[in-house]
Amino acid sequence: MASTPVPTTEASGGYRWYVLALLTLTSAFSVADRLVFGILVEDIKAEFALSDFELGLLGGAAFSLVYVLAGFPAARLADRSTRKNIVAGAISFWSLMTAACGMATGFWTLFAARTGVGVGEGCSGPSSQSLVADFFARHELAKAMGYLTLGSTVGTASGLVFGGQLAEIFNWRWAFILMGLPGLLLGLVIFLTVREPKRGRYAPAGTDMAQLPLGRTIMSLITNRVFMGLALGWAVQIMIGYALAFWMAAVMLRQFPISTGDVGLYLGLTFFLGGIPGPLIGGYLTHWLTLRDERWRAWLPGLVSLGCVAPLALSLTSTAFTAFLGWFGVAYAIYVASQAGIMSGIQAAVEPASRGFAVAIALFFNNLVGQALGLAVIGAVSDAMGPAYGDSALAVAVFGVCLVSGLLSLAIFVWTAAQMGPTGYLEKMRGG
Numbered sequence: 288m289a290s291t292p293v294p295t296t297e298a299s300g301g302y303r304w305y306v307l308a309l310l311t312l313t314s315a316f317s318v319a320d321r322l323v324f325g326i327l328v329e330d331i332k333a334e335f336a337l338s339d340f341e342l343g344l345l346g347g348a349a350f351s352l353v354y355v356l357a358g359f360p361a362a363r364l365a366d367r368s369t370r371k372n373i374v375a376g377a378i379s380f381w382s383l384m385t386a387a388c389g390m391a392t393g394f395w396t397l398f399a400a401r402t403g404v405g406v407g408e409g410c411s412g413p414s415s416q417s418l419v420a421d422f423f424a425r426h427e428l429a430k431a432m433g434y435l436t437l438g439s440t441v442g443t444a445s446g447l448v449f450g451g452q453l454a455e456i457f458n459w460r461w462a463f464i465l466m467g468l469p470g471l472l473l474g475l476v477i478f479l480t481v482r483e484p485k486r487g488r489y490a491p492a493g494t495d496m497a498q499l500p501l502g503r504t505i506m507s508l509i510t511n512r513v514f515m516g517l518a519l520g521w522a523v524q525i526m527i528g529y530a531l532a533f534w535m536a537a538v539m540l541r542q543f544p545i546s547t548g549d550v551g552l553y554l555g556l557t558f559f560l561g562g563i564p565g566p567l568i569g570g571y572l573t574h575w576l577t578l579r580d581e582r583w584r585a586w587l588p589g590l591v592s593l594g595c596v597a598p599l600a601l602s603l604t605s606t607a608f609t610a611f612l613g614w615f616g617v618a619y620a621i622y623v624a625s626q627a628g629i630m631s632g633i634q635a636a637v638e639p640a641s642r643g644f645a646v647a648i649a650l651f652f653n654n655l656v657g658q659a660l661g662l663a664v665i666g667a668v669s670d671a672m673g674p675a676y677g678d679s680a681l682a683v684a685v686f687g688v689c690l691v692s693g694l695l696s697l698a699i700f701v702w703t704a705a706q707m708g709p710t711g712y713l714e715k716m717r718g719g
Contacts, residue, residue, distance in 0.1 A: 306481055320381060320446070321442075323466050326450040343663040347533075350659075388463040419634075440563060456548075520700045527689045570627035573631065581707060593696070
């Protein structure tokens with residue numbers, strides 16, 4: 288597919304920020320359409336008589352398994368084709384499938400619609416991150432990825448706020464429909480106004496720009512210890528992110544006498560207030576720290592992954608509504624500060640012709656471990672502990688999984704930082 292490269296002046300001026308804004312908004316729509324399910328779970332559970340484990344499957348496995356399968360061919364295409372067209376088509380498709388969730392008649396029809404959302408969203412991530420890496424130089428990449436991460440925060444908050452209000456005004460079915468359809472307009476704007484940048488514009492001198500055969504691409508990535516460490520560490524620590532985004536609304540509804548609309552409003556605003564400064568501070572802090580030592584791209588995510596667990600514990604054990612929200616906002620702000628380092632490190636650790644496929648592999652682990660496994664485990668633990676802990680069982684399950692995730696991800700990221708010297712990553716970055 289032919290494309291017109293973006294002129295140097297556009298890639299270095301205000302146009303790149305316009306593209307970044309559209310990609311951030313795409314990320315917001317992606318997360319909102321994916322996680323609006325979280326504010327609707329109690330209504331869906333009541334109508335279809337589902338268990339927490341079944342809800343975990345709908346929130347995780349139904350979405351994640353096809354997400355990762357669609358991501359690989361889409362990423363391969365992103366490494367040699369017009370990435371902005373892939374993003375535009377992907378958001379249009381998943382928006383329609385989000386609306387289709389509102390027409391489900393039971394567990395399996397809702398499962399099928401959720402798989403459609405996963406197919407669409409699986410196609411957008413690799414192309415979006417690859418585009419950002421060709422609009423921003425390496426020394427600016429952490430900051431740019433920090434802004435891109437804002438999309439997940441805005442999307443999480445929007446899904447909760449608007450999903451909760453729409454469910455209360457109409458019902459959960461119309462919430463899905465009305466949340467899904469606006470993405471069609473954004474897809475059209477991206478298709479008509481975004482221009483494809485030159486691939487590998489900011490790659491170090493001597494970088495091989497030719498796309499390798501699929502087998503060699505896979506081998507080059509799975510033998511890249513820095514990339515694999517970042518990808519696996521991200522997969523484990525994002526269990527925290529999905530636990531917070533998917534299950535916290537249900538925790539609030541079970542622990543406090545509050546309506547679905549109010550939960551969506553207050554929890555969504557807390558996600559917004561905690562999530563806006565978090566990725567920006569994380570992006571700028573990563574930028575400042577990596578100018579001194581590139582290993583901070585791994586050290587910082589490891590530290591904040593475990594650091595967010597303490598305020599989360601204070602939130603989940605709070606009996607006062609305001610304290611619950613306040614400590615949760617602190618925990619989420621700390622958590623999202625990790626994303627810029629991970630995402631920029633992945634882009635820096637691989638060759639430009641493999642960036643899309645590298646993101647697909649990282650998202651494969653993310654969704655398989657962080658979303659499909661993490662959400663299902665929390666649901667199963669909650670069901671098992673229900674007889675002993677009652678309505679508090681879900682909060683206990685969320686905390687336990689997040690604590691284990693924080694400890695494991697810290698260990699993985701520390702190991703990853705130790706690989707940066709022996710593998711030549713540090714030397715490559717000095718020459719970039």
